[in-house]
Amino acid sequence: MNLAIETFGLSKTYGPVRAVDSVSLRVGRGEIYGFLGLNGAGKTTTIRALLGMIRPSAGTVKVLGQTVGPNGRGPWRSVGHMVERPSAYPELTVRENLEVARRLQGLSDRGAVSRALDRLGLAHDADRRAGALSTGNLQRLGLARALLHEPELLILDEPANGLDPAGVVEIRELLEGLAREKGVTVFMSSHILSEVDRLATRIGIIHQGRLIEELEAEQMEALRSRRLEIQARDLDGAKSALAGAGFAVKAGDNTIILTEARAIAAPDEVAALLVNAGTPPTRLVVKQEDLEAYFLRLTGEKK
Amino acid sequence: MNAFFAALWAEALKAFRSRVIGLSVAVVTILPLVDGLFMLILKNPERARQMGLIGAKAQLVAGTADWPSFFYVLVMTGIAGGILFDFLTVWVFGREFSERTAKELLALPTSRGTIVAAKFVLLAVWTQMLALWIFGWGLVIGNAVDIPGGSAHLNLVSFGIFMSVAFLNLLLVPWVAYVASLGRGYLPSMAWIFFTLASAQLLQVMGWGEWYPWAVPVLVGTIAGPQGGSIGVHSVVMILAASAAGLAVTFAWWRSADQSR
Numbered sequence: 001m002n003l004a005i006e007t008f009g010l011s012k013t014y015g016p017v018r019a020v021d022s023v024s025l026r027v028g029r030g031e032i033y034g035f036l037g038l039n040g041a042g043k044t045t046t047i048r049a050l051l052g053m054i055r056p057s058a059g060t061v062k063v064l065g066q067t068v069g070p071n072g073r074g075p076w077r078s079v080g081h082m083v084e085r086p087s088a089y090p091e092l093t094v095r096e097n098l099e100v101a102r103r104l105q106g107l108s109d110r111g112a113v114s115r116a117l118d119r120l121g122l123a124h125d126a127d128r129r130a131g132a133l134s135t136g137n138l139q140r141l142g143l144a145r146a147l148l149h150e151p152e153l154l155i156l157d158e159p160a161n162g163l164d165p166a167g168v169v170e171i172r173e174l175l176e177g178l179a180r181e182k183g184v185t186v187f188m189s190s191h192i193l194s195e196v197d198r199l200a201t202r203i204g205i206i207h208q209g210r211l212i213e214e215l216e217a218e219q220m221e222a223l224r225s226r227r228l229e230i231q232a233r234d235l236d237g238a239k240s241a242l243a244g245a246g247f248a249v250k251a252g253d254n255t256i257i258l259t260e261a262r263a264i265a266a267p268d269e270v271a272a273l274l275v276n277a278g279t280p281p282t283r284l285v286v287k288q289e290d291l292e293a294y295f296l297r298l299t300g301e302k303k
Numbered sequence: 304m305n306a307f308f309a310a311l312w313a314e315a316l317k318a319f320r321s322r323v324i325g326l327s328v329a330v331v332t333i334l335p336l337v338d339g340l341f342m343l344i345l346k347n348p349e350r351a352r353q354m355g356l357i358g359a360k361a362q363l364v365a366g367t368a369d370w371p372s373f374f375y376v377l378v379m380t381g382i383a384g385g386i387l388f389d390f391l392t393v394w395v396f397g398r399e400f401s402e403r404t405a406k407e408l409l410a411l412p413t414s415r416g417t418i419v420a421a422k423f424v425l426l427a428v429w430t431q432m433l434a435l436w437i438f439g440w441g442l443v444i445g446n447a448v449d450i451p452g453g454s455a456h457l458n459l460v461s462f463g464i465f466m467s468v469a470f471l472n473l474l475l476v477p478w479v480a481y482v483a484s485l486g487r488g489y490l491p492s493m494a495w496i497f498f499t500l501a502s503a504q505l506l507q508v509m510g511w512g513e514w515y516p517w518a519v520p521v522l523v524g525t526i527a528g529p530q531g532g533s534i535g536v537h538s539v540v541m542i543l544a545a546s547a548a549g550l551a552v553t554f555a556w557w558r559s560a561d562q563s564r
Contacts, residue, residue, distance in 0.1 A: 048563060051409065051410040052410055053406065053561070071415075071558045072558060076411050077412045084403075087403040087404045087407065089317055089404060090402065091322075092320050096320070100313040100316065101407070104309060
């Protein structure tokens with residue numbers, strides 16, 4: 001597998017606190033990797049280690065095939081990044097902030113700044129001082145800086161933070177497009193689980209510094225619990241009919257819940273059974289646990 | 304080399320877009336004016352008496368109204384200007400942490416060392432330009448006040464002493480840069496500046512000033528004074544060693560320290 005990111009036994013301790021504990025990540029090229037975790041789970045520490053900003057206490061980090069070592073060595077010409085909340089030089093305009101980034105990236109293409117401004121919808125604010133930007137536009141500036149040099153790999157910490165709903169969709173489509181059309185690898189941490197759910201091709205879940213789950217989006221689909229929810233005018237009659245047919249019936253608020261595979265696989269048969277028993281369903285739906293519920297179940301934050 | 308000039312351009316742009324350059328020029332423009340005012344008062348004792356306390360203080364500091372006295376006061380102004388150099392260093396390095404922009408400088412094709420070098424070169428150019436401005440503006444003020452006792456030789460010697468003090472002050476800024484980086488902001492480095500000022504005063508009073516790098520600029524400044532003075536090689540070695548060590552720890556810190564904030 002051609003890997004964009006590979007960590008082996010990555011650990012980072014601060015005194016007695018083990019911020020990251022033996023994390024071994026493998027992110028293939030062209031993937032969109034969603035890195036999930038609660039606040040303080042170790043997401044940002046991992047990202048800082050990937051970018052050579054902190055020295056691992058143990059383990060190794062490879063980015064685009066190159067070992068990220070001390071002294072800031074790494075393939076940074078091919079990596080765009082945004083760590084924690086975006087920052088900019090407040091007295092410089094948006095364009096000047098990007099111009100500084102362009103020069104420090106060693107990018108000779110002067111048009112890169114204008115393209116990044118257009119791509120992130122910042123053209124109208126190009127000559128505004130960064131100190132006067134809204135949080136959302138500051139986030140866009142951070143993303144523009146990360147994309148400025150057309151990197152092969154994007155490492156983004158909470159890229160949707162501070163954006164309005166339209167902005168969230170726009171950035172999702174932008175990242176999807178980059179991965180699909182240009183093969184850009186995206187490694188993004190997020191706590192907006194619905195965003196990760198929609199975007200990521202692989203998901204890693206970090207909890208208390210440990211990578212507790214790493215799976216493909218399809219695997220995720222399979223692992224999430226499903227249930228059949230039924231509503232009927234005669235709820236008690238429906239319960240009796242289902243119990244009589246051998247189903248383990250759970251009752252919610254005005255809803256019957258079936259979790260057995262045979263019910264989820266054949267809701268039509270359940271509907272026929274209820275109709276024949278004289279208690280036809282008014283609503284019958286197979287519901288899948290969302291990523292949020294799965295995440296909370298996995299991390300033990302919600303039983 | 305291109306990376307260095309790119310970093311220097313970025314540092315210069317940040318400085319020019321801020322108010323700090325304007326403020327620093329304003330401060331050093333005022334200082335020779337104050338010196339000129341002292342000379343004006345000393346030239347006319349009657350007016351000095353009329354002005355009461357200010358006149359008395361002017362006599363205490365400057366003595367007589369002539370070019371040697373004026374240059375001595377100007378050199379003392381240059382020594383005080385060293386504090387301004389320190390404040391500029393605090394701003395150049397500390398702002399990256401207080402505005403949380405340091406993390407944007409760490410994973411780039413332009414190395415961290417290059418960025419730090421660009422910051423120091425900017426400070427060198429900035430502070431020495433300020434020193435030149437103080438001296439040049441001081442000459443204009445001195446001529447405007449029309450004080451006696453000037454000569455081309457005195458101008459040259461005073462210029463040499465003044466710029467030596469400015470350069471020695473510059474040699475001490477790496478430690479300010481290091482503390483601003485280590486402390487990730489303005490406050491620790493401000494505390495450092497006051498510590499070095501106080502310790503330099505104390506050690507000078509105790510007679511150890513020639514061995515203490517932070518007291519050496521003042522010792523050099525006294526050469527321009529009425530009693531004259533001299534500076535030993537050991538003092539120069541001490542300040543050069545302190546400067547080299549300050550540069551080394553600053554570069555090492557930026558290269559290797561954990562940047563977890």
